[in-house]
Amino acid sequence: MALKGLLNANEPGRICDIVEAGSEFEVHPDFSWVDVPDGTTTSDTYNSDGTITKFDITALPGFAEHGYKVARQIAYSGIGEQLDMIFKEVQATGTISNTGAWATHIATVKAEIPKDDPAAVHAWNQAYWQSISGNI
Secondary structure, three states: OOEEEEEEOOOOOEEEEEEEOOOOOOOOOOEEEEEEOOOOOOOOEEOOOOOEEOOOHHHOOOHHHHHHHHHHHHHHOOHHHHHHHHHHHHHHHOOOOOOOHHHHHHHHHHHHOOOOOHHHHHHHHHHHHHHHHOOO
C-alpha cells in the first residue's frame, strides 16, 4: 500500500496526516503531499532529503531519567496489596524474609524495569498496555 504524508511548510518535518495514495484532498498552499513509506506515522519526522526518522520515545528528554519511575509504580501495585503480601508472610512464618512473596515481587519489578535501560522500560510499558487494552 502506497502512502502519502501531509506536510506543513510552517512546521518543517511534521507529518500532519497520512492517507493511502489516491485519497489525498485539496489543501492550503502552505501544505503539500509527499510519498512516505509503509509504517510511517504522524509521530515520525519527514526529513528534507525525503527520509523518515521514526519516533523514539526513549530518546525524549527525561525518559531515561524518569520513565522507569512511572512503570515501577504501576508494576509494584498498590501499597495495600504490598502490605497484604507482608502480612500473609508474617502470619505464615512469623517474619519477613528476602525470599518471601513481597521481597520477590519487588526484586522482579526491579529486574524487569531497570532504571538504566530505557529500551527495557519502554518494552515493559508496551507489554503492559497491550495486556490491559489488547490494542497495541
